[in-house]
Amino acid sequence: MKKEGSLGEFDLIRRFFQPREAEGAGAAGVILGIGDDAALLDLPAGTELVAAVDTIVAGRHFPHGTDARSIGHRALAVNLSDLAAMGATPAWATLALTMPGVDAAWLERFSTGLLHLARANGVVLVGGDTTRGPLTVSVQLMGHVPRGAALRRSGADAGDLLAVTGTLGDGGAGLAFSTAPPEARPRDRDRDGTGTGTGNLDRAAVLDLIHRFEYPTPRVEFGVAARGLATAAMDLSDGLVGDLPKLAQASGLGAHVAVERLPLSAALTRVATPEQARDWALAAGDDYELLLAVPARRFAALEAAAARLNLRLTAIGELVSGSAVTWSLNGAKFVPAVRGFDHFMD
Amino acid sequence: MKKEGSLGEFDLIRRFFQPREAEGAGAAGVILGIGDDAALLDLPAGTELVAAVDTIVAGRHFPHGTDARSIGHRALAVNLSDLAAMGATPAWATLALTMPGVDAAWLERFSTGLLHLARANGVVLVGGDTTRGPLTVSVQLMGHVPRGAALRRSGADAGDLLAVTGTLGDGGAGLAFSTAPPEARPRDRDRDGTGTGTGNLDRAAVLDLIHRFEYPTPRVEFGVAARGLATAAMDLSDGLVGDLPKLAQASGLGAHVAVERLPLSAALTRVATPEQARDWALAAGDDYELLLAVPARRFAALEAAAARLNLRLTAIGELVSGSAVTWSLNGAKFVPAVRGFDHFMD
Numbered sequence: 001m002k003k004e005g006s007l008g009e010f011d012l013i014r015r016f017f018q019p020r021e022a023e024g025a026g027a028a029g030v031i032l033g034i035g036d037d038a039a040l041l042d043l044p045a046g047t048e049l050v051a052a053v054d055t056i057v058a059g060r061h062f063p064h065g066t067d068a069r070s071i072g073h074r075a076l077a078v079n080l081s082d083l084a085a086m087g088a089t090p091a092w093a094t095l096a097l098t099m100p101g102v103d104a105a106w107l108e109r110f111s112t113g114l115l116h117l118a119r120a121n122g123v124v125l126v127g128g129d130t131t132r133g134p135l136t137v138s139v140q141l142m143g144h145v146p147r148g149a150a151l152r153r154s155g156a157d158a159g160d161l162l163a164v165t166g167t168l169g170d171g172g173a174g175l176a177f178s179t180a181p182p183e184a185r186p187r188d189r190d191r192d193g194t195g196t197g198t199g200n201l202d203r204a205a206v207l208d209l210i211h212r213f214e215y216p217t218p219r220v221e222f223g224v225a226a227r228g229l230a231t232a233a234m235d236l237s238d239g240l241v242g243d244l245p246k247l248a249q250a251s252g253l254g255a256h257v258a259v260e261r262l263p264l265s266a267a268l269t270r271v272a273t274p275e276q277a278r279d280w281a282l283a284a285g286d287d288y289e290l291l292l293a294v295p296a297r298r299f300a301a302l303e304a305a306a307a308r309l310n311l312r313l314t315a316i317g318e319l320v321s322g323s324a325v326t327w328s329l330n331g332a333k334f335v336p337a338v339r340g341f342d343h344f345m346d
Numbered sequence: 347m348k349k350e351g352s353l354g355e356f357d358l359i360r361r362f363f364q365p366r367e368a369e370g371a372g373a374a375g376v377i378l379g380i381g382d383d384a385a386l387l388d389l390p391a392g393t394e395l396v397a398a399v400d401t402i403v404a405g406r407h408f409p410h411g412t413d414a415r416s417i418g419h420r421a422l423a424v425n426l427s428d429l430a431a432m433g434a435t436p437a438w439a440t441l442a443l444t445m446p447g448v449d450a451a452w453l454e455r456f457s458t459g460l461l462h463l464a465r466a467n468g469v470v471l472v473g474g475d476t477t478r479g480p481l482t483v484s485v486q487l488m489g490h491v492p493r494g495a496a497l498r499r500s501g502a503d504a505g506d507l508l509a510v511t512g513t514l515g516d517g518g519a520g521l522a523f524s525t526a527p528p529e530a531r532p533r534d535r536d537r538d539g540t541g542t543g544t545g546n547l548d549r550a551a552v553l554d555l556i557h558r559f560e561y562p563t564p565r566v567e568f569g570v571a572a573r574g575l576a577t578a579a580m581d582l583s584d585g586l587v588g589d590l591p592k593l594a595q596a597s598g599l600g601a602h603v604a605v606e607r608l609p610l611s612a613a614l615t616r617v618a619t620p621e622q623a624r625d626w627a628l629a630a631g632d633d634y635e636l637l638l639a640v641p642a643r644r645f646a647a648l649e650a651a652a653a654r655l656n657l658r659l660t661a662i663g664e665l666v667s668g669s670a671v672t673w674s675l676n677g678a679k680f681v682p683a684v685r686g687f688d689h690f691m692d
Contacts, residue, residue, distance in 0.1 A: 031394055032496070032498065035499075035596070036432070036498055036499050036500075036580075036596070037398060037427075037428040037429075037431040037432055037499070037579075037580055037581055038396045038397055038398035038428045038429055038431070038432045038434065038487075039396070039397045039398070040394045040395070040396055040432070040491070040496050041394060041395040041396075041397060042394055042395070043389050043394075043395050048377055048386045048387060048388055048389075049386070049387040049388070049389050049395060049488070050384045050385070050386055050387075051384055051385045051387060051438065051440060051472065051473060051486075051488065052383060052384035052385070052440075052473060053440040053441070053442050053473050053474070053475050053484075053486060054442070054475050055442040055444055055475050055477045055484070056477075057444055057477050057478070057479040058479075059479075060477060060478060060479055061477075081383075082383040082384045083383075083384055085383040085384070086382070086383055086384045086386070088384065092397065094397060094398075094399040094486055095399070096399050096400070096401040096442065096484035096486075098401055098403055098482050126397065127397060127398060127399050128399070129399050129400050129401050129484070131401045131402075131403050131406060131407075131482075132403070132406060133403040133404075133405075133406055133480065133482060134479065134480040134482070136444050136477075136479060136480070136482045138399075138401070138442035138475070138484040140397075140399060140440055140442075140486040141384075142395070142397065142488070145386070150378070150386050152378065152382055153381075153382050153383070154382075233383075234382075234383055235383055250381070250382070
């Protein structure tokens with residue numbers, strides 16, 4: 001029986017996730033959105049359909065107690081990053097939301113986070129399913145790419161440069177700071193004079209890093225711009241050490257990375273030791289940056305495309321023949337002590 | 347760190363869900379399947395993309411301890427039923443699987459159940475995401491329908507007949523029998539001479555009903571056949587009492603159902619009282635039958651299409667002007683005492 005004041009599944013979806021009229025009406029390619037057994041969508045002529053799915057679970061991909069607005073943002077961001085890595089234009093998402101009960105304030109913040117990022121990337125939510133159970137959020141994202149133009153992991157050639165967007169390690173550091181007890185935070189250590197920043201500067205840097213973790217920016221526009229320039233791409237949601245071997249293997253190649261070239265943010269270098277920063281940049285997930293292979297002669301063009309989006313692009317190494325993935329630090333052989341994040345590994 | 351003998355996420359997906367070469371190679375419309383950041387799919391010319399998502403949770407949509415093969419089957423069946431209700435041809439699925447740990451025997455049975463039903467319906471699994479957490483299974487299914495030909499909930503006209511496929515109530519009864527203590531099962535009561543069947547007959551009927559719950563057959567071929575004949579359709583996964591008002595409302599109409607016409611299986615009538623059978627047929631979910639609106643002049647053609655698939659089609663009432671959904675039993679006004687299954691309601 002329906003409980004007084006509770007919301008049925010149908011009402012829930014309508015109330016929080018159905019786009020308001022101004023956004024939903026005539027949204028690109030949406031013939032029929034939420035409210036029927038399935039959505040009807042119009043794929044642009046001359047394109048291939050691109051589809052990805054990712055799940056985030058409380059206590060696993062985000063700390064218990066994380067702001068629901070960040071959870072909504074990240075649930076979509078992880079999929080946007082996957083489509084960015086294909087050079088695809090995102091278009092339509094479906095949501096499978098399992099949660100312990102109906103909490104209107106939580107849902108309001110969650111849907112705000114998800115729908116805000118969706119709008120910013122031209123994505124319309126076209127289907128949803130809400131179920132009672134432990135908090136689990138699955139988003140599937142669909143989009144499109146001109147026929148034959150998708151960036152795959154397998155297209156790299158020996159000699160291609162390896163490049164990454166943005167800076168690495170910020171998401172991992174942000175996660176660590178957001179869950180660490182206050183006495184373990186670098187900014188507190190710095191107050192004792194053992195660090196390089198002042199208390200005020202470090203506090204701002206830590207907040208920057210936590211924001212990077214909570215509200216990552218998937219590189220969707222850059223992924224589209226990289227089509228025809230990069231030969232292969234993947235997203236770094238699981239960390240460079242774990243992910244690079246996948247791109248190399250898919251391309252039938254080995255790779256070499258000069259670890260001192262990994263791009264680090266000012267915020268990260270301000271609050272972490274060089275060793276900590278390097279570990280986060282090598283192995284932490286949650287950065288949502290892209291790893292690309294690009295022929296040396298096209299690197300400048302790819303860099304210019306990034307610059308037009310106010311995005312940094314850094315060459316960190318190259319693809320090599322063979323199958324070994326090797327690392328060096330200032331010319332010396334280097335063995336990463338850490339491995340990529342695996343959702344069944346910790 | 348990687349634990350000895352455990353499987354990484356990547357290995358898991360490959361081992362259990364990547365179609366074997368003979369099935370995956372050249373599967374219809376799959377340009378790039380599992381193994382990259384996203385799948386690349388080729389939508390047939392002249393079609394619209396159809397997408398649905400559904401989640402099933404242990405203890406909510408199936409009893410704890412349910413055979414993993416049934417869980418895999420039902421996770422896909424619920425989505426196949428949604429696409430059947432649109433008259434769509436299913437093509438590609440993605441899976442978001444959250445589970446407490448890696449249990450190879452469980453995964454083997456789960457993937458067998460899911461992939462067997464997928465093959466039977468021409469569906470290829472093109473993406474997956476596995477995460478540790480409480481058992482939750484989300485499947486998104488994509489397919490296609492000729493441009494403009496989809497069956498919606500909103501297309502019915504006043505005077506159209508209401509028809510249902512198959513028989514109703516079997517899934518609900520099967521669920522009840524599979525979870526009831528032995529002494530509460532009708533076949534045991536019947537042994538005391540208060541029922542109509544013999545112990546042996548009833549045992550077979552109960553097993554039939556449990557099988558209907560565990561391995562429902564979504565009406566995919568019939569959904570395709572109903573295009574151009576039915577004016578509206580939806581699937582009955584949540585029960586007639588809960589679902590019919592949605593179709594009526596979407597079409598801007600009311601509806602009337604003659605409850606004595608609800609099609610009941612021989613198995614159900616053998617093990618349940620008429621009142622129990624009626625309640626299950628009216629309100630239980632899990633039947634995965636279709637509810638359709640069809641002009642009276644086209645009912646015979648729709649019935650013939652069903653017969654070609656060895657499927658029963660039964661007229662149970664009609665759409666009427668206004669907005670009231672009413673029920674009668676042998677000519678007398680009838681008020682269902684039960685309401686449709688709602689995943690936030692019990």
